[in-house]
Amino acid sequence: MSLFDVLPWRREKKAVAAVEDDLFDDEFQRKLEYLALVSRRVFAGRLRAERRTKKSGSGIEFADHREYQPGDDFRSLDWNVYQRFNRLLVRLYEEEEDLAIYLILDTSASMAQGGEGGPATTKLAYAKRVAAALAYVGLANLDRVSIVTTSDRVMERMQETRGKARIFKAFRFLRGLSAEGTTDLGDAMKTFVAQNKRRGLAVLISDLYDPRGVERGVNVLRYAKFDTFIVHVVDPADGRPNLQGDVLVYDCETGDEREVTVTAKVLSRFADAYRGYLGDVERFCATHQVPYVAASVDVPFDELILRVFRRGGFLR
Amino acid sequence: MIFAGLPLAELAAIFGAVGLGVAVLYVLKLRRRVVAVPFAPLWERILRDKEATSLFSKLKRLLSLFMQLALLALLVLALGDPRAAESLVRGRTIVVLMDASASMQATDVTPSRLSVAKDEVRKMIRGLGGADRMLVAQMDAMVTPLGPMTGDTSALERELGEVAPTDARADFPRALRFATDVLRDADRPEVIVVSDGALGPASDAAGAVHLGDAKLSYVRVGKEGQNVGITEFSVRRYPLDKGRYEVMFELTNTGARVEDVELQLLGDGALVDITKLRLQPGERLPRFYPQLSGASRTLEAKIARVDGTHDDLAADDHAFALLPERRRARVLVVTAGNAYLEAALLLDEYLDVTQVPPAGYAAAVVAHPWDAVVFDGVTPAEMPKANALYLDPRGPGSPVKVKEALKSPGFDRLDRRHPALRFTALDDVNIAAGHRLEPGEGDKVLGASNDGAAPILVAGSRGGYKFVAVGFDVRDSDLPLRPAWPLFVLDCIDWFDDEDARYLSSFRTGEVWRIPVPASVAAATVAWPDGSTRAVAVHEGRAVMLGEHSGFYRVSYRSPEPGGPEGGTTFAANLLDPAESAIASQDRLFVDGKDAGETSPFHLGVRREIWMYLLLAAALLTALEWATYHRRVTV
Numbered sequence: 005m006s007l008f009d010v011l012p013w014r015r016e017k018k019a020v021a022a023v024e025d026d027l028f029d030d031e032f033q034r035k036l037e038y039l040a041l042v043s044r045r046v047f048a049g050r051l052r053a054e055r056r057t058k059k060s061g062s063g064i065e066f067a068d069h070r071e072y073q074p075g076d077d078f079r080s081l082d083w084n085v086y087q088r089f090n091r092l093l094v095r096l097y098e099e100e101e102d103l104a105i106y107l108i109l110d111t112s113a114s115m116a117q118g119g120e121g122g123p124a125t126t127k128l129a130y131a132k133r134v135a136a137a138l139a140y141v142g143l144a145n146l147d148r149v150s151i152v153t154t155s156d157r158v159m160e161r162m163q164e165t166r167g168k169a170r171i172f173k174a175f176r177f178l179r180g181l182s183a184e185g186t187t188d189l190g191d192a193m194k195t196f197v198a199q200n201k202r203r204g205l206a207v208l209i210s211d212l213y214d215p216r217g218v219e220r221g222v223n224v225l226r227y228a229k230f231d232t233f234i235v236h237v238v239d240p241a242d243g244r245p246n247l248q249g250d251v252l253v254y255d256c257e258t259g260d261e262r263e264v265t266v267t268a269k270v271l272s273r274f275a276d277a278y279r280g281y282l283g284d285v286e287r288f289c290a291t292h293q294v295p296y297v298a299a300s301v302d303v304p305f306d307e308l309i310l311r312v313f314r315r316g317g318f319l320r
Numbered sequence: 321m322i323f324a325g326l327p328l329a330e331l332a333a334i335f336g337a338v339g340l341g342v343a344v345l346y347v348l349k350l351r352r353r354v355v356a357v358p359f360a361p362l363w364e365r366i367l368r369d370k371e372a373t374s375l376f377s378k379l380k381r382l383l384s385l386f387m388q389l390a391l392l393a394l395l396v397l398a399l400g401d402p403r404a405a406e407s408l409v410r411g412r413t414i415v416v417l418m419d420a421s422a423s424m425q426a427t428d429v430t431p432s433r434l435s436v437a438k439d440e441v442r443k444m445i446r447g448l449g450g451a452d453r454m455l456v457a458q459m460d461a462m463v464t465p466l467g468p469m470t471g472d473t474s475a476l477e478r479e480l481g482e483v484a485p486t487d488a489r490a491d492f493p494r495a496l497r498f499a500t501d502v503l504r505d506a507d508r509p510e511v512i513v514v515s516d517g518a519l520g521p522a523s524d525a526a527g528a529v530h531l532g533d534a535k536l537s538y539v540r541v542g543k544e545g546q547n548v549g550i551t552e553f554s555v556r557r558y559p560l561d562k563g564r565y566e567v568m569f570e571l572t573n574t575g576a577r578v579e580d581v582e583l584q585l586l587g588d589g590a591l592v593d594i595t596k597l598r599l600q601p602g603e604r605l606p607r608f609y610p611q612l613s614g615a616s617r618t619l620e621a622k623i624a625r626v627d628g629t630h631d632d633l634a635a636d637d638h639a640f641a642l643l644p645e646r647r648r649a650r651v652l653v654v655t656a657g658n659a660y661l662e663a664a665l666l667l668d669e670y671l672d673v674t675q676v677p678p679a680g681y682a683a684a685v686v687a688h689p690w691d692a693v694v695f696d697g698v699t700p701a702e703m704p705k706a707n708a709l710y711l712d713p714r715g716p717g718s719p720v721k722v723k724e725a726l727k728s729p730g731f732d733r734l735d736r737r738h739p740a741l742r743f744t745a746l747d748d749v750n751i752a753a754g755h756r757l758e759p760g761e762g763d764k765v766l767g768a769s770n771d772g773a774a775p776i777l778v779a780g781s782r783g784g785y786k787f788v789a790v791g792f793d794v795r796d797s798d799l800p801l802r803p804a805w806p807l808f809v810l811d812c813i814d815w816f817d818d819e820d821a822r823y824l825s826s827f828r829t830g831e832v833w834r835i836p837v838p839a840s841v842a843a844a845t846v847a848w849p850d851g852s853t854r855a856v857a858v859h860e861g862r863a864v865m866l867g868e869h870s871g872f873y874r875v876s877y878r879s880p881e882p883g884g885p886e887g888g889t890t891f892a893a894n895l896l897d898p899a900e901s902a903i904a905s906q907d908r909l910f911v912d913g914k915d916a917g918e919t920s921p922f923h924l925g926v927r928r929e930i931w932m933y934l935l936l937a938a939a940l941l942t943a944l945e946w947a948t949y950h951r952r953v954t955v
Contacts, residue, residue, distance in 0.1 A: 117358035213359040242358055252352040255360030262363050263352060273366040281362060 028136060028175045035306045036137055036171070040144040069093040104164065104204030105142040105149045106230070107135045108196065109181070110237075112155040113257045114213045116183035118239040118301075125301060127237045131209045132178045133305040134235055138207060138312070139174045143167055148204075151177055154192035155185030158199065186257040187214045189221025197228040206230040209299075211237050212285055215258060219288055226292065234289055234296045235312065236282075243278035244271065325401030325931070335396045339389055346385050384945070391941045398934040403450050411451025412920065413469065413506035415499040416441055417459045418483050419515030419541075421490035422829075422900045426516070428545040428632045433905075434485050437514045437541045444512070444919065445476045450929055455502060456480055459495040459515075461488040461830035461868050469502065486868035487635050487895045488830030492519035496529040496911065509534035512919055516542040517906025520899060530912050538916035542905035546575035548599060548623060549636030549901030552606070553826065553894055555619050557644055562670065565643055569607040569621060573599035574902040580626040583607075587614050596626060604898070617643055618872065618892070636901045640872055640892035641826045648672055649817050650688055652706075654681045655696035660800035661711070664809040665694075671813065692816045694809075697793060707786045707816035709809070712754075712793040719787045720778050721758040729754045729769030729776050729792065738766050739815040740779055740788055744804040751776075751799075754792030779815075784839045788812045826892035829870055834862035835891055837877045844877040870894045 072081060072092035080094045115128040135151060142149040143166060151162040151174060162177040189210070196206075206225050212218045212234075225232040247253075247266040254261045264270065282298065289296035299308045323331070357363065418441065424434040441456065448454060448471060455469040456479050466479035496511070503509035511534050513519075522529045552570030557563075573579050578600055585593040592614050599605050619641040625631065653675040655661060665673045676684040678698045685693065690706040699713045713722055731746045746767060756774040759765055763780030765772075766788070776791035799805050827833045837844055837858055844863040847853045849871025856865040856875070863875050870893050878886040895901075909916040 114358040117356065211358065215359075215361055239358075245355075245357065247355060250352045252354045253357045253360060253363055254354065256356040256358055258360065260360045262360060262367055264363060264367065270366065274362065277362050277365045280365075 028133075028179070032133065032136075036140040039137055039306060039309050040141055040168075066095060066097060068096040070096060103142075103145075103147045104200075104202050105138070105147050106196070106200060106204055106206045107138055107149065107151045108193075108206055108208045108210075109135050109151060109153045109178075110155070110187065110189075110208070110210030110212075111153040111159060111181050111183050112185050112187040112210075112213070113183050114187065114211055115237070117256055118241045126183075127211050127239050127301060128181070128183045130299065130301045130305065131235075131237050132181065134237070134299060134308060135207075135209055136171070136174060136178055137305060137309045140168070140171045141309070143171055143174075149174070150200075152196060153181055154189070154196065156188035157192050158195045159185070161199075188216060189214045189218060190216060190224060193221040193224035197224055197230070203229045204231065205233060207233045207235060209235040209237060211239070211242075213257070215255075218285055222288070222292070222294060226294070232294050233312075234285075234294055235308075236285060236296065236298045238282065238298050238300045240300060240302060243275050245274070247271070321402055321404065323400035324403050326399050328400070331396050331400045334399070335393060338392055338396070342388050342392060343385070346388065384949070387941060387945050391938055391945070394934045394938040394941065398931040398938070400931075402930045402934075404930075411449060411453065411471075412508040412510055413503055414444075414452065414454040414510045414512060415502050416444070416454060416456045416512045416514060417463070417495045417499060418456060418480075419490050419513070419519070420458045420460045420483055420485050421515075421518070422485070422487045422635045422895050422897070423516055423518045423633065423903045424541070425485045425635050426542055426545050426547070426632045426903045427630075427634075428543055428903070428905075429541070432485075433516055433542045434483070437539070438480055438483060440539050440541065441480055441514055442477060445473050445480065447921075448473060448476075456483070457495065457498065458483050459490050459492070459513075460486040461491055461866060463491065463495040463498045465498075465502075485635075486829070487870040487893075488868040489897050489900045490515070490519055491830070493522055493524040493526075493529050496522055496531065500529070500531055500534060503534045504532075510537060510920065511535070512537045512539060513909060513916065514539040514541060515909070516540070516903065517909055518899065518902060518904075519906075519909070522911040528912060531914075535920075536909075536911055536914065536916040537919040538909040539919060540905055540907065542903070544576070544905070545632035545903040546577065546579070547631045547633045547636070547901055547903050548573045548575070548579045548581050548625075549633065549898075550621055550623060550639040550894075551604065551636070551896055551898045551901055553621050553639035553641055553896060555641040555643060562644075562668070564611055564613045567609040567612060567619065567621075567641075569609075570604055571597065571599060571607070571623065572604045572898050572901055573601060574898070574904070575631070576601050579631075581623045582626050584622045584624075585609070585612075586620040586622070587612075588618055589620075590614070592619075617890070619643060633901065633903050635870070636895050636897075638870070639826070639894045639896065640870060641894075642872070642890060642892045649691040649813060650674070651813060652676065652681075652684055652688075652690045652693045653696065654678055654684075654693065654698050654700075656698075658696045658711075658795070660794060660805065661694065661696055661809070664800075664806035667806050668810055668813075692813045703782050703785065703787070705783070705785060708788075709812050709816075710787060710789040712791070713757075713789050718789065719780065719782050720760060720763065720789050722791070723756040723758050726754045726756055726769060726774055726776065726791075728752065729774060731767040731777070732770065733765070733768040733772040735764060735766045738764065738779060740811045741766055741808065742811050744807045744811065745802075746799070746804055746808075749797055749799045749802065749804070751792050751797040753796055757789055757791040786816050788815075826894045826896075827867060828897070829868050829893050829895050830897075831867070833865050833867050833891075833893070834859075835865075835875050835889065836861060837863050837875065837889070838879065840879045840881060841877040842880055844875050847874040847876070849873065867893045 069082060069085065070093065072094050076094050082093050082095045085091060085093045109131055111128065115131060116126050118126060139149045139151060146166055148164040148166050150164045153159040160181070162174060165173060214221065222232060222234065250265050252261055253264055286296055286298065297308070297312050418437060420434065424437065426433050429436050445454065451471070453469050453471045454476055456466045456476060458464045458466060466482050467475060470476065499511045503511065511531065513536070517540060549572055550569065551572040552568060554568045555565055557565045567585065571581070571583070578598060580596065580598050583595045583597055584591060592612065593609065597605060621639040623637050631637070648670050649672065651665060651671050651673045653661060653665065653673055655675065656677060662675065665671055674684065681700060685704050690704070693704050693706050693708045694711070695708060695713065696711045699710065699715045699717045701717045703719055710718065729751050731749055734741065734746055754776050757776060757778045759775055759778045760780060763778050765775040766779050767777030768775045778789045780787060794800050794805070839861040841858055844856055844858050845853050846856050846863065846865060849869055856863045872890060872892050874888055874890045876888040
């Protein structure tokens with residue numbers, strides 16, 4: 005401990021660093037191994053590690069025929085068909101390729117709100133663990149995993165990578181993230197789609213506190229043919245704020261202010277509104293066949309990951 | 321409307337300053353706690369309904385401020401003590417004379433006349449106007465103001481609670497003179513007598529009482545009552561047989577019907593005699609009980625109805641008396657021989673008589689403290705330090721100067737009331753020869769010859785010791801042959817011993833009592849019948865006090881000088897007043913030839929002090945503010 009460590013701001017900085025270190029400790033990594041193992045056993049035979057695209061290519065599984073065109077490889081001609089039907093048709097095979105998994109992490113200011121048990125219990129910390137777990141499972145399945153952070157735009161990006169050994173790169177990336185800025189999923193997803201031409205699985209990990217609506221962002225992903233998966237990070241304390249009397253509430257992202265006299269009746273109405281908001285999001289996802297999982301910060305992250313697996317859509 | 325407290329300008333300044341403070345505090349109160357929330361649109365959802373009422377909400381906040389300013393205004397106004405302008409000029413000055421005499425203990429009204437009287441006065445106090453002032457005085461054998469003239473009703477009610485009944489008659493003229501003195505030059509003076517009306521005439525030795533401008537009002541308490549009381553009670557020992565005594569009673573029926581009563585006589589607490597008597601309406605029945613014995617100190621008389629019920633006044637149903645205390649007295653007789661004197665002294669068994677010849681006087685007089693010394697034809701060079709009876713004194717040592725000889729003197733003039741001459745008849749005593757005595761200053765001539773010109777029997781005191789000088793040799797007269805001789809000798813010794821004072825069987829309540837104590841005593845304490853003790857003044861060998869309660873008292877004294885006398889004596893006191901026993905309440909009261917009227921109206925429960933109501937309103941407003949705040953009506 006250095007002399008400067010006695011200074012308060014130094015102590016605070018060190019404390020935050022310690023929290024970040026604890027986020028992905030040995031215990032966490034053991035759980036990741038367990039989750040990867042469970043993912044293989046549970047989905048064995050039905051879901052393989054390798055994915056096949058519908059694109060025809062150089063694979064070994066027959067997919068279809070098409071008319072011969074000058075320039076095609078003669079080795080691809082189906083001579084049996086030519087003999088029967090006197091037509092030159094070229095055999096098409098399903099091309100095998102690895103899946104691109106985009107973990108889109110919301111790092112807007114609202115993600116750092118709450119956390120009654122300390123910095124390690126904020127929605128952002130929870131989201132980081134979920135992202136790390138999903139990244140590990142993806143890397144273990146030889147998928148290409150990329151992590152993107154957003155607020156009202158795409159903020160930071162961890163380049164695509166594959167292989168289990170690269171999980172520490174993901175840890176380092178996640179540790180360096182902090183919550184700031186406003187949420188605008190619509191604009192952020194437009195940027196994301198423009199930057200990522202390769203389609204794949206887009207897992208959106210967010211509290212979905214978007215003043216302009218969640219729908220815009222999700223629809224951008226859907227229209228761009230991304231397989232979209234929503235992990236909605238929920239802090240139950242958001243639904244029952246510890247307020248009483250005359251207060252001035254302001255939005256931690258937008259700064260919008262409202263004068264409120266908080267009574268038991270007001271708190272009850274707020275709880276109703278909060279539940280209604282969650283219901284709206286879930287209904288939208290169900291209506292548009294977007295896999296959706298509500299991730300309460302009260303629930304252990306490994307239990308949540310299993311829930312994600314069972315929900316389907318992440319592994320196939 | 322006027323302000324009896326702070327003036328209007330000061331009130332306005334206080335309101336302005338404090339009101340500004342309230343407003344500033346109110347603005348500070350409106351600053352809300354700032355709280356960050358993750359998603360404000362959720363709050364907007366629930367506040368959307370409230371948008372329409374925001375104007376009303378602001379109004380409610382203003383209402384809260386107005387309520388606080390109104391509260392401040394009420395408190396500031398209360399500081400000003402606002403009053404109706406006319407209340408100051410129309411205030412009355414009232415003296416209430418509360419009769420606390422014995423008859424006010426009558427129970428013909430429930431619970432007693434005095435309690436009812438207190439209730440009446442309490443109503444008056446609570447109905448006092450804002451500018452009215454009142455003084456409550458207790459009227460019994462004396463008049464006692466219970467507090468100053470004031471408009472403070474709580475103080476007046478507290479004073480009223482101190483009124484206590486006595487066993488004495490009321491001194492109405494004195495009370496009226498006190499009231500007129502208090503009300504002199506006062507605004508709208510009024511005297512209110514709260515009594516049963518048994519007060520006697522409103523005049524005394526100084527003449528009739530004149531009330532002047534003061535209005536006299538009479539609040540009658542009580543009604544007709546049935547009462548039998550002991551109106552006389554006296555006891556005395558026989559002078560020549562002090563072991564026996566005789567008792568005299570008088571019972572009076574002041575009611576309107578025949579009463580059968582049982583009279584009990586108790587000696588030293590034990591029943592001595594019991595008698596049933598019948599008294600006609602208005603009858604005064606004397607009774608005499610001679611030759612009684614069996615009590616050595618106290619006597620009590622009690623009467624009760626035969627049928628076990630009680631009459632309306634208990635204060636006169638019990639009387640107390642004290643028998644003279646008997647103690648042995650040491651008497652030194654200096655004589656060459658006098659059979660008549662020796663015989664007289666033998667009659668009282670409580671005398672320890674020592675007889676010495678003149679030559680043995682010097683040795684004998686210092687041997688003991690003597691209660692009395694009798695010099696028979698002998699006169700020492702100086703008076704002994706004891707009371708002394710001189711028979712035919714001679715020479716310069718005589719307490720009185722012995723002048724010329726008298727031939728055949730007689731008792732032409734006698735002071736029959738002197739204790740030394742009690743029960744004696746000396747008018748026709750024949751005396752052969754004697755000498756004229758010249759009394760000193762302060763001496764009393766008990767008997768004188770030559771139509772009073774030649775004193776031959778003188779009493780007085782020298783150096784604190786009493787003496788009686790007889791200006792002739794009793795053997796030169798026929799006095800020793802008369803019953804008056806032993807009576808005279810024993811009377812003198814009794815007087816020396818102050819037994820005469822103790823002979824008073826009881827004092828009357830309502831009078832100033834003078835209880836004899838040793839001359840050197842400067843202060844004494846009296847234990848009252850209720851057990852309390854009080855210091856009393858001692859003046860000229862008498863403890864002086866005004867007694868107002870019947871029963872047995874005990875005076876204790878101690879001389880401030882070391883080795884001085886200390887001890888005590890007991891005495892009794894009784895009401896014994898037919899006027900107080902006549903408890904029928906009087907319809908009307910006349911003073912100074914005028915009939916007392918009714919009191920000016922008092923409005924029960926209405927106070928003119930507006931500040932009290934302002935404070936009450938402030939309290940209500942505070943409660944309202946509290947309730948609306950917690951129900952979120954004004955926030």
